Amino acid sequence: MTPDRQTSIARVLLLFFAVMGLSWLSSLNFSEKISTNVADLIPTDERSPEISLLRSLADERQARVLLFALNAPASSAPSPDAAATLFAATLRQSPLFAEVALLRDTASHDALGRFIYERRLDLLLPTWLATQKKAYATTGRPASDYTAWLAQKTVQSLDAFLAQPEASAFQALVKSDPLLLVPTLAQQSQSLAPATSAATGQALVWARLSVSPLADEGQDPVFAVIDQALATVRLAHPGATLEWSGVNRFAADSKHRIRAELSWLNTLSLLAVLAIALLFVRQVWKALHLAPVILFSLLGGWVAVTLFFTHVHILVFVLGALLAGVAIDYGFYLYLQPPLRPGEPFREKLDRLLKPLLTSCLTTVIGFSFLLWSELPLIRQLGVFVSAGLLSALAAAILYFAQIKNPFLQARALSLPKTPTPASRRLVRALGLLALAVALTGPWFLKWHDDIHQLDVPNPALVANDQHLRTLFGDTEGRSIYITRADSLVAARDRLAAFQSWHDHAFPDAPLASAGLILPTEADYLAQPALLADLQDFEPRLRAALDQNGYTPDSFAPFFQAWRQHLSVLSTLSPQLSTSAYTSLGADLQARLTGPLGMLFFTGGKQVWFLSLADHLPAVQPPADLGTVGTDQLQTLNTLFTRYRASALRLSLCGLGLIGLSVFVLYGFRRGLRIFMIPSGACFFAFGLLGLTGHTLNLFHLLGAFLGVCLSHNYAIFSAENAGRGEPPPISIRLSALCTAASFGVLALSYIPVVAALGSTVALIVLTALVMVELEPLSRKN
């Protein structure tokens, strides 16, 4: 092939790949494609049921809640409530808000209270009857005594209740509810009532978005509506101020911060690489020929990852930006190698360099391909991004330098003495022994801890604001929140009943409060007619028991009337009491749970959800078969990430094993061992150093180590090639390693802890490998 034809083909191919890649990328809707949601870092088919449940909850309803505290100046006459009413009314006009409620407005609580009171025998009597029947069974008394026992027990319970200080509040109810169905429920459910701590001059507003807070439409448009509502309020109440919190604030802030990080990290990385180029390269402008290699590498990574995955997390692009540091290796190696003779055609130069280039590229790609088997989407995406990016970089380097005239960049020597002396040998060996000691002892001191918080850019001000708002809304520490979910109302209520039994046993001093407990289980609901058939003479028995114990039975006329009516209705309906009637009762209850109460029992994503609260610290998690989990989810997610780390470690070791094996096959045992010693030694030394300096490592240190090993593996291969010819390590290694260390070292400055972890680990391993490659020849005898 003539050089001109070779140039033309290379240019056409480069142009073709550029047009295809850019066309694909321009066809994408990036706001849909790129996710900033931390939940997207967790697999959609995560096998832990609790994670899948929490993930759904985050998507469903909980994440859509916004909390507002409106402050009116002390001088503003009416009250902050008036300002809050206006604020809420303005928000309600926007279709972005599904619900807006003033927390002090008791209308929804009153409506729910009225509903429960009016339907108390439908809702609460079935559970009461079943409980009493169970309690009587434990006495071992004959069935004929049941009614008398129950009447007596009812009066005893009434006596005990009236002796409680809080009984006064229920005295009006007791006449129509001597079974204490409603007061007992009210006492059990006290944890569910908002106990807000808003200061004077403050009014609280609760709202639920109709759109996802993680989507763009749930962020800036919502912020605009809120700003507009506040402006409206200020017209009537000058000086009014607003504090508010919601998932969308965190999501938007995180997105902006990550974008800003992406921008300044890339700029700094570029400057660092340029500075190194200035130091090593005589004609810096000629180094611009390396830029297309990096750009094609990134293009290849972007195209592949967006082609393979429906949603790609933004962290992949942050971490993927580091690909520049790796991709430049092939460019350096090709570009900095001097021609063997003047006018050596590129084809000849490529032929002699192709083996180390292919070996280093393909073995690294094989290693990263193992990440495709990871459970964590982020790691899978990173595996595809880096693998595709490296292949693109190699292809681009070959094609790009094939179409320029003189593909050689002269570098400054700046090298160590080429001939070892006894002193240099002693020094290098001493350093080697020291490094060996660090590599062998340090890893034993390593501490590992994964924390999902480290995936995000922390914003202490937003976190503090959120905690402040939650405190105002009555969120207290020392309380446990549980979520029960099932595919149907019947199944969800059964799970809640099973969970309540477990909870009562595990935490006998902290009764469970749940809106789900207002509803009987379907079994208890359907068992009513049979249970009431045993209580035909309950009214006279109860009247007698009340009279004997100092009550005036006629005062309870409203109850007896309701009791007779309920029996009558049941006797006519009993054959038709069915699941549909039960479901209808549940729907009636759910319709009354509006505003914040709607978070306690709702249907979403074809699932029925119950939220339960208990006044105790999160401790033991309920067994998995109860379909209920505690919401101390961060701990659970941390555990999950620890599991992912173990999985990533297995995959990395497999990948490294394969890389090592391929090196031994290609280079034989002795040279293979030397090549393999450099990356693995650098890795052990880096971990040893981190262990001895007391660092706590996480999943991303591990990923960084994998990346670092793959990079240093390249240097080992390239230097082995030269060593085979009795030459010192090529200058390209030094330049490449320093560029990589600089760009990854910049990452160590990132505000995102996992990015910093990854950057520092890679930089440390690469520098260690470079030192090993450079010093190793000095340790040999002449």
Place this chain on the structure above:
Amino acid sequence: MINRLLLLAFTLTLAALTLRAELPATIIAPDHQLVPGQNDAVWQPLLTALKAKSPIFATFEERRYFAFKKNPVLLTGEIRLDPQRGLSLHYQVPEERILVVDDRGGFMRDGKGKRLHDLPDDPRAQAATRALLSVMRFELATLAQNFSIYAARDGADWRFAFVPLPGPLADVLQPITVTGQDELVNTLEMKKTDTERVFIRIGKTQTNATFNSTELTRFFR
């Protein structure tokens, strides 16, 4: 002779009752209305004395009258009033409970000190709870925002009645009546209807009481 003695005894009793009757049975009348800042000057010395400046400890008996019960339910316990920390009612019989009311609201603890629940953030419940604290502190200006105030006195004896202004509070509470002698409160009655009321009789009262740290932790927020 016996008849004459009985007649004398009856007459003396009647005379005693007549003397006591100088403090009227009901004071809820325009003549007795007290408007802070307008006609309370004569009451200021007593009000100043009544405003607790130091912690108070007392025992109490509470009788609860229910419309559906022939006899009242009796509860007894201790009351602690701290000017800064608020009011604490420690029920001991028949069941141990602690009700704490302070500027931030109210909550209930069980006998072991475990917090059972906060009083709900219902404006009516909050107003009633805060009223109790204001009554015990004799903060008439605060009370006047939600109540009409009536007062009468006879020498050292005095009586205040706080009638809720029309509104949500009036639906759940009728007059709160407080009686006392000099700077000590003797009784407190919270009435809902004629047949539903709570009557509290304060027993031995210790002013300038000191509460140690254990008591402060257990009986206040």
